[in-house]
Amino acid sequence: MFKIPEKIINETENFKESLFALLEKDLSKGNLKKFCAPWGIYEEKIPEKYMLRVGIPAGVITLDQIRKINAIAVSFGKEHIHLTTRQDIQFHGLSLTDIPDIMLDLLGINLISKGTGGNCVRNIACSPLSGVSFDEVFDVTEYAIETMNHLLKDSSSFSLPRKFKISFSNSNSDTAYATISDIGFIAKIQDSVRGFEVYGGGSLGNNPSIAIKLADFIPATDLFYYVEGMKELFEVEGDRDNRNKARIRFILYKLGEEEFRNKYLWHVEKVKKIKELDLEPKIISNSSDDINQNEDISFLIKNQLVIQQKNKDYAVNIHPTGGNLRLSDLNRLINFINRLNYRISIRLTNTQGLLIRDLKSNDAYKLFQIISEFTSSFDIDNSLSCVGSEICKTGICNSQHLLAAIIKKFKNVDPILKAELPRLHISGCFNSCGQHLKAEIGLAGKIKKVNNELTSVYKIYLGGHIGASQTRLAADYGEINAEMVPEFIYELAKLKRNSEIADITEFLEIEKENVLRLIARFGDNNTKNCCETC
Ligand code: SF4
Incomplete structure (x- = not known):
């Protein structure tokens, strides 16, 4: 708790x-x-x-x-x-x-804002389906929360060289993005002992970095030593003079992988010598014992519904457009949950949505009907966007407007074509709050001088992927005038459809030359000025 x-x-x-x-x-x-x-x-x-x-x-x-x-x-x-x-x-x-x-x-409801900005240990991320997903090694939720509790007690957690992001994933799918975090833990069991694979030095933004593996296995009881070790390394090696080079990834760049790992492990050992931070060992439970036969509504599973491992209950995924949950829709959710006569659980996702978990199939179906008015079953509609320049002081482009324009472009499109592309990740600038660098298709806004006039353009990033020891950042494929981006995305969907390659990663690899040609075609039109879309 x-x-x-x-x-x-x-x-x-x-x-x-x-x-x-x-x-x-x-x-x-x-x-x-x-x-x-x-x-x-x-x-x-x-x-x-x-x-x-x-x-x-x-x-x-x-x-x-x-x-x-x-x-x-x-x-x-x-x-x-x-x-x-x-x-x-x-x-x-x-x-x-x-x-x-x-x-x-x-x-009054046990929530705080302290540490959610500035040079602090930020909110600790956890796989949203932890505790119920089929592929999980074990539920990492309590480890994430206990780590938060531990770090909040120490005032030094709020005066670090720069922000410090920690993530816990419950499986190698790395759904909490441990492999792009300052320090990340991926659940692992070795010789019947719960523990973690440890990654560190990752983060997005300018000069982004994938985290490197720092330990193949640590017992979960040692978790706090490994968290504290990274905090110590950050304190000692972090750059307090140059904010732009202060994140932990710059220590990795400065030291190189081997020295970074050695110094980190040295700090871990030092913490072990001077502090008593052992966690209680947990009993490994077999959560698949308790199977309950729910009615099969798996035909509805397309983005919104997930069958849980435990009890075969359902989790319903709610994704308001651009992460903006209207209060009228929130009220409908509250009323729906109020009427249930059993316990459910609710998690915020790291894709700008929320999950209502532990639902019986008939209730999952009812909720599915309620949310269908504000959550689409198409990935393209459920794309991610940061708040963008209309709100964000440092923002360059209006990513929310671009998302709205893309959704509009696909509104009446043949559903088969509409289903071709995955979620897009859109950031209003290179700060990557929309996580464009981890996406299969990412967009980041910038300003460019064209014909002596300032023009909003989006850089196109393709081919990002997240997974234990598999994470790769998306590559820069060029840039397109903001106004042309919806049309480009539409043409990209058509190109994929015509290629008959279902998997987006395969498509981007096999059709790379055609994708580059398409970007060049739209890139050549970078002559229009800033418009409502950007
Ligand atoms: S990515 Fe840029 S525009 Fe978007 S919220 Fe972050 S700083 Fe603001």
Whole structure:
């Protein structure tokens, strides 16, 4: 269970006083940002409007918490909440002075915003289907939450050289993206002992890096030593002078793989000598014992439904467009869950959605009907997009507008063609909040001078893949004027259809020359100026 340390409870309760005291001192914008960022508070593009990011540890959220989040959003006149790719929830368009009271409301439901921004240990990610998926080695949820509890107790977790992202995956599919995290753990059992494969030094953004394998197996009881070891390495080797080169991946670049691994393991051993951080061993359970015969509704499985390993119950995947969950839709979900007379579980996904798990087949079917009004069964409609430049102060292109334009382009298209492409990942700039670098098809916005005028274009990234020891970053294939991107995506779907290659990775490999030609064709048209699409 997630436990907020007393110190953070006190700081949250006193946040209003601290904020108002600082505002009275006529803070410079820089100082205000420094104060607010570790609390997940960021100024938006619209003057005097702020975002508040709330961490949902391991993505585990309860109905009561969702109800309260809904009530907070309603009371501030919001129409939606934003679900992120790191299992956080964001409120947008808030007044700075309203935020302390919201933080108190969140504290009342055991949630905090501390550590969701700035140079902190960020919300710890966990495979959304952990505990119920067929391919899982074991449920890693409690390890993710215990690690969060452990790190929140230490104030040094909030003053690191830069952000520190940790992930836990329950299988080699690496659905929490351990292999692109600062440190990532993938569940493994060796000689009947629960443990993890350990990866480190990965992250997206400028000069991205895939994490390297740091240990083939560590017993789960040693987990905290390996977390602390990376934190120590970060403290000692991290660059506190140059923010742009401060992430752990730059230590990897500086030292090289071998020295990075050796130094990391040296820090782990050092922590072992000076601290007592052993975790309780867990009993390995066989979760497939308890099979219950649900009615088979697997014909509905296409993005929204997942059959669970345990009890063959169902998990329903909800993906609001662009991660923006309208409160009217959230209310319908709340009402539906309220009417159930058995326990279900809810998880935020790392694909801007949420999962309602442990549903009986008839209820899964009912929910499927409810969400079909706001969750599509087509991957292309369920593409990911960061909030984009309309909200984000550092954003370059309006990724949300581009997503809307792509969805519109495919609206009345033949369903077979529409089903050709996987989810796109769209970032409004190279910061990669839409995770374009891990995607099979990714797009990142930039500004380019064409005929002496500034033009919004998207770089096209293709061929990314995530998996234990298989992760590869998407490669840069060129760039296309923002206005032309929907048409390009449509032509790409047609090219794939005509190739008769079902698998997207195979298609991109075999048809690489044709894909490059297509990009060049659209790239040649990079002459239009900034428009509504970008
Ligand atoms: S990717 Fe860029 S535009 Fe999008 S949220 Fe991140 S910083 Fe903002």
